[in-house]
Amino acid sequence: MTNAIAVKNAAISIQDLVLELPTPNGDVRVLDGVSFDIAPGEIVGIVGESGSGKSMTALTLMRLLPPGANIVSGQLDFHGVDLSALSPRELRKIRGRRIGMIFQDPMTTLDPVVQVGAQIDEAYRIHHPKASRAEARLRTIEMLELVGVPDAARRAKQYPHQWSGGMRQRAVIAMALVNDPEVVIADEPTTALDATIQAQVLDVLVKVRDELGVAIALITHDLGLIAQFASRAVVMYAGRVLEVAGTHELFDDSRHPYTAALISSRPGSTPRGEDLVTIPGRPPAMDELPIGCPFAPRCVSPFKSEKCDKERPSLEASADGRLSACHYRNERHEVMR
Ligand SMILES: Nc1ncnc2c1ncn2[C@@H]1O[C@H](COP(=O)(O)OP(=O)(O)OP(=O)(O)O)[C@@H](O)[C@H]1O
Ligand SMILES: [Mg+2]
Known part of the structure; x- marks a missing residue:
């Protein structure tokens, strides 16, 4: 089983990243406790609905954030070097050279x-x-x-x-x-392309990984691409990481109802002629998050309980070492097909 918890000698390691962005209504926390690693030569998929914080995570790594953005806390390591402690000059030596985007x-x-x-x-x-x-x-x-x-x-x-x-x-x-570069961050690199060309371009990224050993963060809202091209996946929702798992484990045995819902709602996951399963509702506004689990208002899991509305689960290991931010991380969350 892939160890999803920590990668030794990671190329990229993000720990407890908290990011606030200014808005007309004051600062809004758009990333809250984001943590994951990318090993050298690994392709990690970062997936989640629109607004879940995928691009902000990438831009924080590259320190290409919009004006007024504030990295409140967190550790951003690149091969053990803390990126947040670097001067703009030192950062320029890494950005575009050792980390490509x-x-x-x-x-x-x-x-x-x-x-x-x-x-x-x-x-x-x-x-x-x-x-x-x-x-x-x-x-x-x-x-x-x-x-x-x-x-x-x-x-x-x-x-x-x-x-x-x-x-x-x-x-x-x-x-x-x-x-x-040792790391490439690809933010929706093929969204503008049709399916055939999309696959060809992603094959190029796999070739690059194979031949040059580059670690790749593949950001996409398309779980199908993750299944095909990534070995591990980070599932994001409302500025948080809800699940991290090897791709096979994620699809075979989701430990978060949001992941299961995303898998169920993939085009092609239902037999032809049947309606596509959609996730009810929409992601919450970042300044109006529920007190409990951010996904609770949309969660249709049979395990869902009062605890989900009252207590926010953090990203923790289950009894068998799977990482999930669900109170019911020990349960298998069924995918509707
Ligand atoms: N310049 C900005 N100022 C304030 N808030 C912003 C800004 N850019 C993005 N946001 C907010 O930050 C949050 C995370 O956005 P982000 O762009 O990281 O999402 P995403 O997962 O990349 O979505 P998408 O799939 O649409 O690209 C969202 O709530 C978004 O509204
Ligand atoms: Mg984005």
């Missing part, structure tokens, strides 16, 4: 008026100021070939609009990899 929409990363190759060259030269233009271009072509861009030397001279969506996303991945 891939965003959902390639056009937020690519400049439409600059040749694709030149943008990747530039990403390399920022961190390798002594490299010549020719060296940078060789590196760019090597990376484009790695991510499966055909005829890379010629295509590097084209502009983003001359590339298809799938090819642009490959370029963004090449850019994230050009400095040989």
